[in-house]
Amino acid sequence: MESKVFEKLTVLGESAKYDVSCSSSGHARVNVGRIGSAACAGICHTWTADGRCVSLLKVLMSNDCAYDCKYCVNRRSAGGKRRTFEPRELADVTIEFYRRNYIEGLFLSSAVLVSPDHTAERMYECLWLLREVYGFAGYIHSKVIPGTSPELLTQIGLVTDRLSVNIELPSEDSLTRLAPQKKATAIFTPMRQILKTQYEQKTLKSAGNMKRLRPAGLDISIGDGSLADIMDREGGAGRAHSLVSDGRRRNYREKFAPAGQTTQMIIGASPESDRQIVHMSEALYRRFSMKRVYYSAYIPVASGPELPSLLTPPPLGREHRLYQADWLLRFYGFSAEEILPEDEPNLEYDLDPKVVWALRNLSFFPVEVNKASEEELLRIPGVGTTSALRIMRQRKIAAVMYDDLKKIGVVLKRARFFLTCSGKYYGDIPFEPAPLRRALGGGEKAQISLFETMVPAALGGPSPGVEALGNAAAEREAGGGTTPGATASGSSIAEREAGGGSIPARPGFGGSGSFSALVNEGTA
């Protein structure tokens, strides 16, 4: 690899590590001067829906940003090296890495180079080269720069598997204060376009063949930048709009972002409560059918009166609890209001949100495992989606005994306080909030302060109250997600890049903790 390209890759791979909307792990394999050294090239690992680990090249097209978001290392007013890939350079690097078996896919993001459309055109050019010229059929996840025109977004969606538009901050106030050039409308409009286009694609017969198919008599969103609209304006069936060259024709079966869309929120740079964040996530899942909302613990990279001090450690504990709450939303049937009611603005430091909900709702327990519905089983702390399913299956053959529960995968150190097995209760303490709280590891009821963190002992901090940081299996049983290590922790990752949320989109749902623009401006 040319040294110039290698230097760009080093700088732009490093700059991309702050974006966690593609799961990634810390990669520290160093083989200086030897074949196979990929540590500094921005290669990250992610997990597919079936649990397979894949490597992605995670890189920015450019870090030369025209915007000045106060929390960002690439902001215009920051120092540091500025580098920009030529589209062909990056396509060549990607395909060469792929041929050498370093990577199986690409995660492409970018700072705003000149303007959103200018950046998007370069990204599209690179992705088009990969798909059309090199015949690359691997996984591609592309960022959408807020403000990108609908036509360009459509083109990019047709050559990528997954798209993501970062919401960045949980409220419009914070967005205005910390990222003044970013507008809520510019963020929610592309989210809506992605949702709409996917919906249209699913509605049409032979999805994936949209450039050839225009549904007779069906007027799909004329003038709104939707795929059908763009195809129409480009001359209808048989001719795809291309910003790069009219002569370019796709020779593969097209689908618009078949792996859906994700987004990312920065946690700890602004003063929103966990309640606001969880409500916002719920609204994003329901309103835009997000596959994932990622939470990125803010790493102080800039000083200023509106930001936490440079000495503030990244709020990894808070991020971890938010992933657990997110898991409850997506897989356990909880609502944001159940996880954090009005009088509880923040998640607790010591206990995971599912345990906290159980302690708040003791009248619901104990649950009889041989009679409860699957939904009821999922409410028991220590019972995960897999163990609930296994209990349901086992019950068809014979009653589930207490000794079976551990083999089934139930985490008994939590679950035994909240269930009965054939009528017998196995918690050996009074069934009251205070003793239960103590037995489950909770101290005096304490919430995580907005900028406080639990620094893992390995990083020199106090012992975290989270027993399962880095223990993905236990977290899942607890209704928890995991902490992407890319931000700072380097811990193991079980976030599923290709996995999906389970909250169905509800077009009429306005969400309750969201930007009012999420509902109104974004639906224009």
Ligand code: SF4
């Ligand atoms: S637009 Fe993106 S890259 Fe540019 S300063 Fe803002 S967050 Fe950073």
